[in-house]
Amino acid sequence: MRLDDALSLAPEGPTFGERLAGAMDSRGRVVVGIDPHPPLLRAWGLPTTAIGARDFGLRVIEALATRVAAVKPQVAFFERYGSAGLAALEEVIAAARAAEVVSIVDAKRGDIGSTMQGYADAYCTEGSPLAGDAVTLSPYLGVGAVAPAIETALAHGRGVFLLCLTSNPDGERVQLARAQDGVSTAADIAQQAAAYNAAQAGGNAPGSVGLVVGATIGDAARRGGVDLVGLNGPILAPGVGAQGGDVGSLHAVVGDAWRWTLPSISRAVLAAGPDAAALAAAADAARTEMA
Numbered sequence: 001m002r003l004d005d006a007l008s009l010a011p012e013g014p015t016f017g018e019r020l021a022g023a024m025d026s027r028g029r030v031v032v033g034i035d036p037h038p039p040l041l042r043a044w045g046l047p048t049t050a051i052g053a054r055d056f057g058l059r060v061i062e063a064l065a066t067r068v069a070a071v072k073p074q075v076a077f078f079e080r081y082g083s084a085g086l087a088a089l090e091e092v093i094a095a096a097r098a099a100e101v102v103s104i105v106d107a108k109r110g111d112i113g114s115t116m117q118g119y120a121d122a123y124c125t126e127g128s129p130l131a132g133d134a135v136t137l138s139p140y141l142g143v144g145a146v147a148p149a150i151e152t153a154l155a156h157g158r159g160v161f162l163l164c165l166t167s168n169p170d171g172e173r174v175q176l177a178r179a180q181d182g183v184s185t186a187a188d189i190a191q192q193a194a195a196y197n198a199a200q201a202g203g204n205a206p207g208s209v210g211l212v213v214g215a216t217i218g219d220a221a222r223r224g225g226v227d228l229v230g231l232n233g234p235i236l237a238p239g240v241g242a243q244g245g246d247v248g249s250l251h252a253v254v255g256d257a258w259r260w261t262l263p264s265i266s267r268a269v270l271a272a273g274p275d276a277a278a279l280a281a282a283a284d285a286a287r288t289e290m291a
C-alpha cells in the first residue's frame with residue numbers, strides 16, 4: 001500500500017495522534033504497562049496462568065482507565081502461556097477498548113515486508129482481536145521492512161511506535177552506529193517517522209508514528225543526531241521506575257520534545273497492587289510527578 005492510499009483509506013474521525021493528544025489533555029501523560037510478570041502475579045494472589053494474566057490486566061484497566069494516557073499490554077507476558085495467553089491478551093485489549101482507554105500493544109514486531117503484512121493484519125487492522133490503538137514495532141531490519149504495518153495502521157486510524165533509542169544500556173552500540181553517509185541508524189529512523197507525520201499531521205496534535213526513546217539513555221539522542229522535536233509525533237519513554245529513570249532523567253533525554261512525551265511505567269506502579277485504590281494512588285503520584 002502507498003502512503004497516500006493509506007491516508008485516504010483512514011476512517012472518518014480523529015487520528016491516533018489526535019486521540020492520544022485528547023487523552024493526554026484530560027488524563028495526563030503517564031502510560032502504565034500491563035506486564036504480568038510471574039512474581040507480580042504471585043504478589044497479587046493470582047495464578048501464574050493465562051487466567052491470572054488476564055485478571056491482572058482487567059484489574060489494571062478497571063483501576064486506571066480514567067487516570068492514565070494509555071495502557072501498554074506487554075505481549076511477551078501473555079504469549080508465554082501459548083494460545084490461552086493470546087486469548088487472555090485479546091480480552092485485555094477488548095476491555096481497554098470498552099473502558100475507552102488508549103491501548104498500545106507492546107509486541108515489538110519486525111520482519112521483512114512480505115511477512116510484516118501478517119503482523120499488520122493481526123496488530124493494526126480494525127476487527128482483529130489483537131489490534132489495540134497502536135503497536136510497538138522494531139525497525140532494525142530497516143524502516144522500509146515495517147512500512148506495511150505503518151501504512152496498515154494509518155489506514156485503520158491507528159498508530160505505531162518505532163523502537164529508536166531503547167532503554168537497555170547495550171542498545172546504543174547498534175542504534176548510534178553511523179552509515180557511510182554519517183547518519184546514525186536512530187537518526188534515520190526518526191527522520192523517516194517524521195516524514196510519515198509530516199504527510200499526516202495537522203493542527204495541534206502529533207502524527208500517528210511515534211518513537212520509543214528510553215528514559216535512561218542520557219544524551220544519546222544528541223550524540224546520535226536524533227531530531228526528536230522535528231518528529232512531531234508521540235515519544236513513548238519506558239525506563240522510568242524499575243530501570244532507574246525519573247522525571248529529571250527523562251527531561252534530559254527528550255529536551256524540547258517534552259510536549260508529546262509519554263513516560264511509560266510498569267513495575268513501579270504495578271507493585272502497588274492488587275488493591276485498586278493503591279494502584280490508583282501510585283498512578284496519580286506518577287502523573288503529578290510528570291505533569
Ligand SMILES: O=C(O)c1cc(=O)[nH]c(=O)n1[C@@H]1O[C@H](COP(=O)(O)O)[C@@H](O)[C@H]1O
Nearest residue numbers: 074136166167212214238242243265266267
Ligand atoms: O517498547 C517498550 O515499551 C520498551 C522499550 C524499551 O526500550 N525498554 C523497555 O523497557 N520497554 C518495555 O517497557 C516496559 C518496562 O517495564 P518496567 O521496567 O517494569 O517499567 C517493559 O514492558 C519493556 O518491554
